[in-house]
Amino acid sequence: MATMHKVFYQLPGKALRVCVTGAAGQIAYSLLYSVAKGDVFGKDQPIILTLLDIAPMMEVLKGVVMELQDCALPILQEVIATADEREAFTDIDVAMLVGAMPRREGMERKDLLKANAKIFQSQGKSLDQYAKKTVKVVVVGNPANTNALIAMKCAPSIPKENFSCLTRLDQNRAKSQIAGKCSVPTSAVKNVTIWGNHSSTQFPDAMHAVVVKDGKDLKATEAVNDDAWLKGDFITTVQKRGAAVIAARKLSSAMSAAKAICDHVRDWVQGTPDGEWVSMGVISDGNSYGVPEGLIYSFPVKLSGGKWTIVDGLSIDAFAREKMDLTAKELAEERDAAFEFIGN
Numbered sequence: 466m467a468t469m470h471k472v473f474y475q476l477p478g479k480a481l482r483v484c485v486t487g488a489a490g491q492i493a494y495s496l497l498y499s500v501a502k503g504d505v506f507g508k509d510q511p512i513i514l515t516l517l518d519i520a521p522m523m524e525v526l527k528g529v530v531m532e533l534q535d536c537a538l539p540i541l542q543e544v545i546a547t548a549d550e551r552e553a554f555t556d557i558d559v560a561m562l563v564g565a566m567p568r569r570e571g572m573e574r575k576d577l578l579k580a581n582a583k584i585f586q587s588q589g590k591s592l593d594q595y596a597k598k599t600v601k602v603v604v605v606g607n608p609a610n611t612n613a614l615i616a617m618k619c620a621p622s623i624p625k626e627n628f629s630c631l632t633r634l635d636q637n638r639a640k641s642q643i644a645g646k647c648s649v650p651t652s653a654v655k656n657v658t659i660w661g662n663h664s665s666t667q668f669p670d671a672m673h674a675v676v677v678k679d680g681k682d683l684k685a686t687e688a689v690n691d692d693a694w695l696k697g698d699f700i701t702t703v704q705k706r707g708a709a710v711i712a713a714r715k716l717s718s719a720m721s722a723a724k725a726i727c728d729h730v731r732d733w734v735q736g737t738p739d740g741e742w743v744s745m746g747v748i749s750d751g752n753s754y755g756v757p758e759g760l761i762y763s764f765p766v767k768l769s770g771g772k773w774t775i776v777d778g779l780s781i782d783a784f785a786r787e788k789m790d791l792t793a794k795e796l797a798e799e800r801d802a803a804f805e806f807i808g809n
């Protein structure tokens with residue numbers, strides 16, 4: 466199938482051009498519906514979706530486009546489905562880079578790195594050539610931090626700050642674990658931080674988190690009242706959650722990943738509430754936490770006016786320091802291996 470172009474409705478107001486890669490895959494199947502119904506950019510913001518997948522998936526993608534049409538979503542103006550990066554990336558405002566091979570049972574992260582690094586090299590170059598210079602990029606395909614770094618390096622004309630990777634799924638997992646432990650709704654848990662890599666070395670950190678209980682803001686440490694859990698099972702459950710889903714489903718997380726992508730981009734575009742932060746993988750240059758520069762590392766960030774700022778001044782004890790350094794070390798190793806694969 467050549468590029469498929471469907472104009473659904475002509476809407477007043479300027480449409481945002483949003484690209485989703487891996488558009489025929491699992492995550493995209495949940496993600497596209499949420500984006501096209503206004504969960505991310507607002508219920509009144511017209512959207513043009515550009516959908517990228519590889520040539521053999523074009524027939525499947527045709528079905529996804531039919532379904533999008535059949536949803537009769539009022540803000541979805543147009544859909545362009547293609548296997549051509551130029552068409553997918555031209556003049557886009559937002560890129561959700563999902564398309565990559567997922568890990569299946571028995572596969573190691575290194576296998577993924579090799580398979581996926583070249584995708585992000587090619588897509589970085591195409592973003593550099595065709596996307597708006599203001600494009601906001603979230604990389605989801607694993608290993609997400611290192612793929613985001615590859616795309617960023619291959620797109621030197623786009624500001625580094627416009628590249629991010631998804632660790633919001635880890636944040637949501639951490640939030641849910643704490644909410645369950647304290648018997649409160651997830652909306653009552655704020656400011657959980659994910660430091661580092663979206664991998665099993667990540668450091669989910671509840672030391673600065675807040676739990677609203679009986680109308681009062683409590684430190685999560687007080688609300689949970691179980692330090693051994695916070696330093697033990699809580700961390701390992703979040704670190705291993707992706708692998709646990711793969712073991713159960715024989716497929717990697719998709720519904721929860723799609724929800725997290727929507728949370729990530731919505732907050733980037735619309736901002737975080739006063740006094741709250743979220744976690745995003747962003748360039749580590751100039752951070753105040755002693756994380757080596759030149760990595761895409763997950764930090765606590767506040768978002769306002771479409772820009773992120775790392776939350777400074779959180780106290781880091783010896784326990785946290787060790788975990789933050791370990792995940793940084795893994796990222797540096799991944800970066801070196803990835804750049805060897807792509808010959809840079």
Ligand SMILES: NC(=O)c1ccc[n+]([C@@H]2O[C@H](COP(=O)([O-])OP(=O)(O)OC[C@H]3O[C@@H](n4cnc5c(N)ncnc54)[C@H](O)[C@@H]3O)[C@@H](O)[C@H]2O)c1
Binds near residue numbers: 490491492606608
């Ligand atoms: N960061 C996170 O929190 C997180 C969470 C879940 C999954 N993931 C990762 O997201 C990725 C996608 O997962 P999925 O479950 O949707 O996988 P999937 O296999 O269902 O879909 C991936 C899609 O990407 C397409 N694709 C492959 N190469 C492409 C290319 N060069 N350009 C465009 N599309 C391409 C495939 O054809 C496929 O349709 C995986 O790498 C997975 O590990 C990340």
Ligand SMILES: O=C(O)CC[C@H](O)C(=O)O
Binds near residue numbers: 706710
């Ligand atoms: O491959 C993995 O171990 C994790 C897959 C995905 O990134 C997730 O977090 O669910």
